[in-house]
Amino acid sequence: MSCVLGYEPVADEKSPERVWLETPGEHLLSSLYKDQILAAMHDLRLRNGARLVLLGADVRALGDAERARLLRRVAFVPANGGLMSSLNAWENISLPVAYHAPEKLEAALADVHALLDELGGVDDDLLAKLPEHMTLYERRLAAYLRALLERPDLLVVESLAAGLGPVKRARIGRFAEVYRRHCPNGTFVQFEG
Amino acid sequence: MLALFRELEGSAYLALHAVRRLGVLRLPPVAEELMRQIYFTGASATGGIVLRGAFIGTLIIAYVIEVLNADAALAVKMLLWVVLREVGPLIAAVLVIQRSGTAVATDLALREISGEVASLRRLGIDPYDYLVVPRVVGMALSNAALTLYVQLIAVGGGMVLSSLIIQVPLDEMLGVFFLLASPLDLIYSLIKSVLFGAVIAVIACYHGLRPRGHSINAVPQAAIRAVTEALLAVMLLNVVFAYLVYGVALFGLVTAEQ
Numbered sequence: 001m002s003c004v005l006g007y008e009p010v011a012d013e014k015s016p017e018r019v020w021l022e023t024p025g026e027h028l029l030s031s032l033y034k035d036q037i038l039a040a041m042h043d044l045r046l047r048n049g050a051r052l053v054l055l056g057a058d059v060r061a062l063g064d065a066e067r068a069r070l071l072r073r074v075a076f077v078p079a080n081g082g083l084m085s086s087l088n089a090w091e092n093i094s095l096p097v098a099y100h101a102p103e104k105l106e107a108a109l110a111d112v113h114a115l116l117d118e119l120g121g122v123d124d125d126l127l128a129k130l131p132e133h134m135t136l137y138e139r140r141l142a143a144y145l146r147a148l149l150e151r152p153d154l155l156v157v158e159s160l161a162a163g164l165g166p167v168k169r170a171r172i173g174r175f176a177e178v179y180r181r182h183c184p185n186g187t188f189v190q191f192e193g
Numbered sequence: 194m195l196a197l198f199r200e201l202e203g204s205a206y207l208a209l210h211a212v213r214r215l216g217v218l219r220l221p222p223v224a225e226e227l228m229r230q231i232y233f234t235g236a237s238a239t240g241g242i243v244l245r246g247a248f249i250g251t252l253i254i255a256y257v258i259e260v261l262n263a264d265a266a267l268a269v270k271m272l273l274w275v276v277l278r279e280v281g282p283l284i285a286a287v288l289v290i291q292r293s294g295t296a297v298a299t300d301l302a303l304r305e306i307s308g309e310v311a312s313l314r315r316l317g318i319d320p321y322d323y324l325v326v327p328r329v330v331g332m333a334l335s336n337a338a339l340t341l342y343v344q345l346i347a348v349g350g351g352m353v354l355s356s357l358i359i360q361v362p363l364d365e366m367l368g369v370f371f372l373l374a375s376p377l378d379l380i381y382s383l384i385k386s387v388l389f390g391a392v393i394a395v396i397a398c399y400h401g402l403r404p405r406g407h408s409i410n411a412v413p414q415a416a417i418r419a420v421t422e423a424l425l426a427v428m429l430l431n432v433v434f435a436y437l438v439y440g441v442a443l444f445g446l447v448t449a450e451q
Contacts (some may be wrong), residue, residue, distance in 0.1 A: 075317055
């Protein structure tokens with residue numbers, strides 16, 4: 001199945017449009033189905049009758065283990081960052097690595113520093129900050145770094161520029177470019193709004 | 194009634210999950226959560242129980258000697274029976290419910306409402322592994338340590354204060370204490386306190402992870418339910434323990450006629 005991200009809503013929904021991204025690359029999606037797609041991607045549970053295709057796999061046909069493996073190839077950056085309030089930025093960024101592959105933590109730290117250099121314009125003490133002391137941009141940046149560390153085949157971001165000033169919006173614009181550099185065959189999907 | 198069964202079923206599931214998944218404590222982020230929990234439940238709570246423990250010990254000795262007009266031997270016996278076996282574990286449990294039970298339920302309810310729990314699932318991290326297992330283990334261990342601390346302060350502090358306030362000879366009380374004290378009392382109270390701590394944590398986690406609604410009002414409600422049910426569960430467990438140990442299973446092993 002040639003589809004990196006596909007979503008067919010249930011038949012009784014008002015708009016019959018479907019989302020069907022066939023080629024990898026950078027995509028901007030309407031916010032029409034944002035909630036449904038994100039909810040479906042969240043734990044790969046679907047509203048009755050809806051269909052979700054991720055990286056060529058129809059998730060309805062997958063067993064639990066296959067779904068879990070698929071989720072590891074997909075990353076999501078929510079608009080609020082979705083960070084753990086009790087962890088500082090570094091602990092948040094490295095949480096999936098520390099949990100799934102603790103032996104790679106040292107390499108992850110070097111990776112994060114390299115990515116921060118690429119993105120630029122970040123306070124030196126960002127990694128030590130708790131989410132409550134971070135700006136909206138910093139929370140999104142931390143969540144983005146956390147996602148990028150996994151080098152996902154599909155990276156879905158939710159309205160990254162919303163609520164930011166022009167300078168930060170310009171920096172956010174680099175996110176897709178950095179993703180493409182590190183994952184040339186990957187798909188970067190951003191929701192509008 | 195159905196809601197009660199659901200709560201019991203949900204709590205039992207969480208408890209079983211915590212037992213089955215103890216191995217996740219080896220993972221660095223979970224181990225850090227465990228350390229945080231032990232610090233907040235155990236280490237930072239010790240200051241508050243010093244005076245309470247010492248006053249309770251003094252009260253028991255003063256009551257037995259002054260009100261019941263008994264001798265120092267009976268006062269120390271009462272201290273041992275009441276503080277070591279019953280009051281020590283109960284005081285520690287009430288303290289843990291009051292401080293950590295409310296904190297855990299509130300913290301988890303806030304995390305659920307703010308989407309942090311969903312965020313963990315998206316990262317492929319089981320929220321029960323990351324949030325529940327370290328809290329259950331941390332509170333069980335901390336409650337045991339606090340119990341030991343309460344017993345030490347109440348018995349030791351009680352005897353010292355009594356010797357100063359009501360002029361009961363300290364060496365006489367110490368002599369009786371070392372004659373009567375049995376390691377069995379300590380083991381019994383430690384087993385109880387580990388179980389109390391685990392039960393308090395399971396109930397707090399259960400209500401924290403299932404706030405009724407997604408408004409901020411659901412947070413204090415979760416804390417209230419957690420505190421009420423944890424207190425009830427601890428009292429019930431204490432009765433069951435007392436019945437088993439003094440009444441049925443180990444009758445004769447731990448008795449009042451030492």
